[in-house]
Amino acid sequence: MTHPWSIAAVTLAYGLMLVGSVSAGGGGSPAALQSFPLYNAGERVDGLPLAAVLRREDTAHFVSFVYGDCVAGDDAGCAPPAEIQIWPSCRRNLGLYDRVQSVGAPAERISVRGVPALLFDDGTRLELETGQSTAVVFAGTRARVLRIAGALRTIDGTVLSLRPLPQPTRGQEGGPSNC
Amino acid sequence: MLRFALVVALASAVALGGTPALAHFDAADRYTHKACPASAANRIDPVNVVFMTWGTWGRAESQIESHAGWTASSGSAQAFTDHGSCASMHTQRASGHGSRFHIRLRGQHADATLGWTALAAAHHEDLVLLPLACGHAVDANGPAGSGFDQGRDELLRRFTDAGHSSSRVWWGNTQSFKQCDGDYAGSDGWTVFIQLHQASHP
Numbered sequence: 073m074t075h076p077w078s079i080a081a082v083t084l085a086y087g088l089m090l091v092g093s094v095s096a097g098g099g100g101s102p103a104a105l106q107s108f109p110l111y112n113a114g115e116r117v118d119g120l121p122l123a124a125v126l127r128r129e130d131t132a133h134f135v136s137f138v139y140g141d142c143v144a145g146d147d148a149g150c151a152p153p154a155e156i157q158i159w160p161s162c163r164r165n166l167g168l169y170d171r172v173q174s175v176g177a178p179a180e181r182i183s184v185r186g187v188p189a190l191l192f193d194d195g196t197r198l199e200l201e202t203g204q205s206t207a208v209v210f211a212g213t214r215a216r217v218l219r220i221a222g223a224l225r226t227i228d229g230t231v232l233s234l235r236p237l238p239q240p241t242r243g244q245e246g247g248p249s250n251c
Numbered sequence: 252m253l254r255f256a257l258v259v260a261l262a263s264a265v266a267l268g269g270t271p272a273l274a275h276f277d278a279a280d281r282y283t284h285k286a287c288p289a290s291a292a293n294r295i296d297p298v299n300v301v302f303m304t305w306g307t308w309g310r311a312e313s314q315i316e317s318h319a320g321w322t323a324s325s326g327s328a329q330a331f332t333d334h335g336s337c338a339s340m341h342t343q344r345a346s347g348h349g350s351r352f353h354i355r356l357r358g359q360h361a362d363a364t365l366g367w368t369a370l371a372a373a374h375h376e377d378l379v380l381l382p383l384a385c386g387h388a389v390d391a392n393g394p395a396g397s398g399f400d401q402g403r404d405e406l407l408r409r410f411t412d413a414g415h416s417s418s419r420v421w422w423g424n425t426q427s428f429k430q431c432d433g434d435y436a437g438s439d440g441w442t443v444f445i446q447l448h449q450a451s452h453p
Contacts, residue, residue, distance in 0.1 A: 124435065126392070126427060126435055128392050128439075130392060130393065130394050130395065130396050130400075130439075131395075131396035131400050131439040131441075132392075132396070132425060132437075132439035132440065134425075136427055136435075138427060138429075138435065141429075142429055144385075144388075144428075144429045144430050144431045145385075145386070145431055146327070146385060146386025146387055146431055147326055147327045147376070147386055147387040148285060148295050148327055148329075148431075149295055149296065149388075149389060149428035149429055149430045149431075149436065150285075150295070150428060150429050151291065151292060151293070151294040151295075151426060151428055151429075152427065152428075152429060153292075155426060155427055157425060157427075164423075164440075168421050168423070169423075192423070193279075193280070193281070193291070194291075196291040197423075197426070199423070208423075208425065210291075210426045211291070212290070212291040212292045213291070
């Protein structure tokens with residue numbers, strides 16, 4: 073379930089962040105308890121403050137960090153300036169786009185901080201795999217997306233901004249082959 | 252059903268390969284926009300339904316009314332893009348005027364494999380009156396998914412019950428959108444392709 077959290081709740085979320093990982097999936101099986109490292113860009117990135125932390129464990133599974141604000145109206149939501157979604161790589165990974173059914177515009181394959189990544193939607197969406205996590209970055213421009221990708225860091229401090237990211241472990245021994 | 256899924260898969264592969272001479276369906280932009288020109292900053296809703304085969308917007312409108320019973324036409328306009336061109340939607344339908352299911356549609360290029368196609372953005376939205384009246388807001392994410400997922404799934408269920416073939420395709424358009432009540436909602440990233448028949452309903 074996803075909740076938009078107020079500042080107080082964001083503080084609580086940071087408490088969660090200190091743990092360094094979250095449970096992925098609401099099922100009771102051991103696979104459902106697979107944890108995945110959380111990344112964000114700190115309390116501010118590219119001039120945008122952290123505005124909300126969201127979590128989904130329903131038809132989608134991720135923790136989201138929303139940066140900046142926007143003004144929604146009647147019958148018309150709005151797109152926040154930037155968002156980082158962290159999925160367990162067993163749920164979302166670059167391999168989804170290798171399958172024929174995974175349609176969309178052609179993606180641009182790049183490397184970000186030493187790990188494979190794909191750019192979609194004219195560079196306004198980046199997906200990269202690192203360790204057992206997949207980071208999905210949304211922003212208004214390619215340049216901002218890449219700056220945010222450069223700022224990604226684990227919330228437990230084991231991976232710092234601008235440093236090389238851990239290689240993907242999906243499909244490897246110890247990796248999250250299923251959820 | 253398998254044959255239908257294969258058609259969608261093949262068309263998707265062609266779309267990925269960027270061979271417009273064979274396929275004109277354009278999935279490059281998977282969001283609606285508040286106005287033209289389209290940009291990432293004025294995205295409003297994720298596209299989560301594609302009508303195909305006889306998927307003209309008029310047939311889609313007619314069959315939504317017949318199979319889902321969504322006959323209300325109130326709501327604000329949004330824009331879609333197709334091959335880089337931005338244009339206003341063709342139509343919209345809703346299940347009522349208060350809290351309701353709601354879908355906006357725009358017909359797209361015909362496709363060599365998919366046939367006539369129309370993009371659509373479906374959702375369930377609440378009419379928010381308290382604590383501050385702000386109007387319609389898409390349901391926040393919940394156990395049944397977001398309002399976007401609920402709208403798509405309800406429409407799919409109605410069409411499936413009426414015998415229409417369908418297929419789910421991963422689009423990854425999961426960006427979160429802030430609503431007027433302060434909640435956030437986003438698609439789970441799956442889009443459904445629904446096959447329409449030629450005959451419109453009375």
